[in-house]
Amino acid sequence: MRHLLSAADLTHDDITSLLNVAEEMHEVQRRPIKKIPALRGRTIVNIFFEDSTRTRSSFEIAGKWMSADTINVSAKGSSVSKGESLRDTMMTLDAMGVDCFVIRHNSSGAVAQAAGWVNAHVVNAGDGQHEHPTQALLDAYTMRQHFRDAKVADTFRGKRIAIVGDLLHSRVVRSNVLLQRTLGGLVTLVAPPTLMPTGVEHWGVATTHDFDSVLADADVVMMLRVQRERMSGGFFPTAREYAHEYGLTAQRLAHLKPSAAILHPGPMNRGVEISSEAADAASSRVLNQVSAGVAVRMSVLYHLLGGEGAA
Amino acid sequence: MSAGSDSRVIWDSDDISRALNRIALHILESNKGSDGLLLLGIRTRGVPLAHRLGAAIEAAEGAAVPVGELDITMYRDDLRRQPTRAVGPTRIPVSVDGRTVVLVDDVLFSGRTIAAAMEALKDLGRPTAIRLAALIDRGHRELPIQADFVGKDLPTGPAQHVRVLLSEIDGEDQVSVRTEKEA
Amino acid sequence: MSLLISGVRLADGTVTDVAVHEGLIVPVSDLPADAERVDGDGLLALPGLVDLHTHLREPGREDAETVASGTRAAARGGFTAVFAMPNLTPATDTGEAVAYLNELAARDAHCEVVPIGAVTKGRDGTELAELGMMAAQGVTVFSDDGACIHDSLIMRRALTYLKPFGGVVAQHAQDPRLAGPSACCHESEISGRLGLPGWPTVAESTIIARDVQLAEFTGGRYHACHISTAESVEVIRWAKKRGIDVTAEVTPHHLLLDTPHVEGYDTTFKVNPPLRTSEHIEALREALADGTIDVVGTDHAPHARQDKDHPFDVASPGMLGLEQALGVVIDVMVNTGRMDWATLVERMSAAPARIGRLPHQGRQIAVGEPANLVLVDPTRRATVDRAASASRSRNNPYHGIDLPDPVELTLWRGAVTYRR
Numbered sequence: 001m002r003h004l005l006s007a008a009d010l011t012h013d014d015i016t017s018l019l020n021v022a023e024e025m026h027e028v029q030r031r032p033i034k035k036i037p038a039l040r041g042r043t044i045v046n047i048f049f050e051d052s053t054r055t056r057s058s059f060e061i062a063g064k065w066m067s068a069d070t071i072n073v074s075a076k077g078s079s080v081s082k083g084e085s086l087r088d089t090m091m092t093l094d095a096m097g098v099d100c101f102v103i104r105h106n107s108s109g110a111v112a113q114a115a116g117w118v119n120a121h122v123v124n125a126g127d128g129q130h131e132h133p134t135q136a137l138l139d140a141y142t143m144r145q146h147f148r149d150a151k152v153a154d155t156f157r158g159k160r161i162a163i164v165g166d167l168l169h170s171r172v173v174r175s176n177v178l179l180q181r182t183l184g185g186l187v188t189l190v191a192p193p194t195l196m197p198t199g200v201e202h203w204g205v206a207t208t209h210d211f212d213s214v215l216a217d218a219d220v221v222m223m224l225r226v227q228r229e230r231m232s233g234g235f236f237p238t239a240r241e242y243a244h245e246y247g248l249t250a251q252r253l254a255h256l257k258p259s260a261a262i263l264h265p266g267p268m269n270r271g272v273e274i275s276s277e278a279a280d281a282a283s284s285r286v287l288n289q290v291s292a293g294v295a296v297r298m299s300v301l302y303h304l305l306g307g308e309g310a311a
Numbered sequence: 312m313s314a315g316s317d318s319r320v321i322w323d324s325d326d327i328s329r330a331l332n333r334i335a336l337h338i339l340e341s342n343k344g345s346d347g348l349l350l351l352g353i354r355t356r357g358v359p360l361a362h363r364l365g366a367a368i369e370a371a372e373g374a375a376v377p378v379g380e381l382d383i384t385m386y387r388d389d390l391r392r393q394p395t396r397a398v399g400p401t402r403i404p405v406s407v408d409g410r411t412v413v414l415v416d417d418v419l420f421s422g423r424t425i426a427a428a429m430e431a432l433k434d435l436g437r438p439t440a441i442r443l444a445a446l447i448d449r450g451h452r453e454l455p456i457q458a459d460f461v462g463k464d465l466p467t468g469p470a471q472h473v474r475v476l477l478s479e480i481d482g483e484d485q486v487s488v489r490t491e492k493e494a
Numbered sequence: 495m496s497l498l499i500s501g502v503r504l505a506d507g508t509v510t511d512v513a514v515h516e517g518l519i520v521p522v523s524d525l526p527a528d529a530e531r532v533d534g535d536g537l538l539a540l541p542g543l544v545d546l547h548t549h550l551r552e553p554g555r556e557d558a559e560t561v562a563s564g565t566r567a568a569a570r571g572g573f574t575a576v577f578a579m580p581n582l583t584p585a586t587d588t589g590e591a592v593a594y595l596n597e598l599a600a601r602d603a604h605c606e607v608v609p610i611g612a613v614t615k616g617r618d619g620t621e622l623a624e625l626g627m628m629a630a631q632g633v634t635v636f637s638d639d640g641a642c643i644h645d646s647l648i649m650r651r652a653l654t655y656l657k658p659f660g661g662v663v664a665q666h667a668q669d670p671r672l673a674g675p676s677a678c679c680h681e682s683e684i685s686g687r688l689g690l691p692g693w694p695t696v697a698e699s700t701i702i703a704r705d706v707q708l709a710e711f712t713g714g715r716y717h718a719c720h721i722s723t724a725e726s727v728e729v730i731r732w733a734k735k736r737g738i739d740v741t742a743e744v745t746p747h748h749l750l751l752d753t754p755h756v757e758g759y760d761t762t763f764k765v766n767p768p769l770r771t772s773e774h775i776e777a778l779r780e781a782l783a784d785g786t787i788d789v790v791g792t793d794h795a796p797h798a799r800q801d802k803d804h805p806f807d808v809a810s811p812g813m814l815g816l817e818q819a820l821g822v823v824i825d826v827m828v829n830t831g832r833m834d835w836a837t838l839v840e841r842m843s844a845a846p847a848r849i850g851r852l853p854h855q856g857r858q859i860a861v862g863e864p865a866n867l868v869l870v871d872p873t874r875r876a877t878v879d880r881a882a883s884a885s886r887s888r889n890n891p892y893h894g895i896d897l898p899d900p901v902e903l904t905l906w907r908g909a910v911t912y913r914r
Contacts, residue, residue, distance in 0.1 A: 001395075017397065020397070020398075021397070021398045023400070024382065024398045024399070024400055024401065027400070027401055031434065031435060032436060033434045033435065033436070035434055036385045036386070036431075036434060037385065037386055037430065038384075038385035038386075038390060066385075085799075085800045085801075085803035085804055086803060086804050086805055087803035088800075088803070105805060107805030107806060107807045107808060108688055108689035108690050108759075108805075108806065108807065109688060109689075109690070109759030109805065109806045110759075110805035110806070112758075112759055113759050113805065113806075127689070128689050128690075128805075128807070129689035129690075129691075130688060130689030130690075131689070171689060174687070174689060197686035197687075198681050198682060198683065198685055198686035198692055199682055199683025199684070199685075199686040199687065200686060202683045202687075203687075302385075302395070302398070303395055306385075306390060306391075306395045306396070307390065307391065307393055307394045307395030307396060
């Protein structure tokens, strides 16, 4: 694997290998001494054009536990305003002999563009409203652990996964849909019509505006953050109305199967898309997602940098 | 078997059992019983050997010893020269701190696997002592490493390959030496 | 200079000799004996092309284009006149700015350069610029191109105020609420999949629908720049049927290139309005053939590399067009049998000259007319190489595409401005 840019680039075997190695990394995470030498001498640069404490720390810890040298470059504030083009920024850092870039950018496609300008490996840590493949992988990892804990088959084929919220602006949903297209999960997207992406009918997933209709059958309910500024954009009238129609309220929680998992990529807006009852429910896997994030990112870095094909 | 080589069977299932029983007794003797022992099989074929050793020790001593498995992929010094390798599970049933850890492997050769295993152990904690048990020692060490418990010393030439088959993995028990013939 | 083009075919099919002397087309008998002779066998002589929509970047961004480089590209493309959009630094929004551009053109240009005046001061859409003083310097076309005149009242006032000057308001139709500054991809399955901010077709057509009614209401002249959608075509068709004084323009790229070109986030294909899907392209071709769309305007928009090497949503929009415009139109309209050569001349020369009130351009090839003409080999083709451009910029969307490469010779006022 040279880069991880899109969940669509991963075969079923790739995903299985990534998730299996992540399990071993999870074991490392539970050790008293969280250090393995697999990436000793490798340099990983986390370059974040958009703030994200969670994702950045997760990648940083992942690199450090594998003994890579990890460096954070905060590039917030568009390089346009500084007069430097994205191409120059990337080529400059690449010239220092970096082995891998982990890139977060607020513009869709910017990470793929950057990959075309550098010799190093590139991991997409979220680009605009496009993709966030490591999030989809950690979601899949969390789901698989949940299926095992719930003593149901740990395959995705036929599992019903509802993804609810601001789908229009979400990179998480695009990567999850692409990953589940390969894994065989049955995805239903739930959102008000104003927050449905254009052309979603071509995505090969079910869609509905009626959250209640999917509750009884769902094996996984993934709630996406809805940003308050979407209200001023006229996407919905008020947070109260949004919570009433599309929030995972205590009432809706009661209609879920006991074995259904609740996921949220965070940060959560309690009281808007998710109630505290749901966020803190026994079936909530939100913190498992965070912990899986490090293991999955270790696995991704190992797959990119661990072997000869990677050098 | 290709026309360019010939293979000679050294041991069958009974020979392997006898060797393991002997190693088990040596371990008990050297450790003065089974207290504080932890057997760690090095993946892949060290794992069933460790479990068999564990069973032999339990049969001799009447007390179970913890048996774990160690995957050393991430610790290999040639990691970067190979295509990305799959990583197998590492299972450590008890803390290694204060234990006498016996690493178990099928064939002791260059010693690099054992060096990687000791590196891995270091990241898992601080054992009181690390010992090494190998079913076959075929020589040609590249590092200053010796086994504490050996089933058989098998001097080999560089053109020879020692092959250990175990029923848990391969469906049968056998040790053989294959010699590449000159063209 | 003097020139005799012998045995050349005209757009109407007649074969003739064309004699050029002292800037005019003259009877062959008036040529001096030492006139240069050009064999016109197999070639077509067309009136010099006129572009109502060119960005020259001078003054302000001479690293991207100058009057000299842009008009050299125009001459290579067979153009003898270009209208220069006012989004310069400073914007062309005063009589003085127009006069300065006229001076630059007189000094450096390889074709006629006609400044377009801004409709509002600084092109910010709030206050009318000094339209009359610009008209006094020869401006006939007014536009805030790059920005939409979105305030209905400003549009009404501009249409009304320009009536005594005969000026036309050339609108960049883009509702700023429906398609804001980040909008950069035709709103469609592709924008949804790529996560690029969508630019819906209605952001263009609703503005044009409003504008044509204001044109009817005020009796002003209105020109819709670079229309890109089937809906806009329908609105223009409706307006023309009602007899409203409106004209419309389409770019070569909107006639040829479709939305999937942006799938690799190559910012060369970022343009405003965005590349549309095939059903819109088909509607535009049909409208250009039947005259609903009056002119092809290139929207030649050079950009320096550093302004394109950004993420897609922030990279500068626009692409080159002057050198390939004729080739594109020949391929999609003439070679497909949708348009004859006479209609091509109407859309790329006569109509733009008429809309821009340029008396010496877009005229037929006949004795006594100004010698603005282009000699075309209709069968010659080539693979476009962006490095071979006369433009200072390289944002050429046709790079690597096989297209007609027809221009053999361009004459402006009887002088050779381009020769292969």
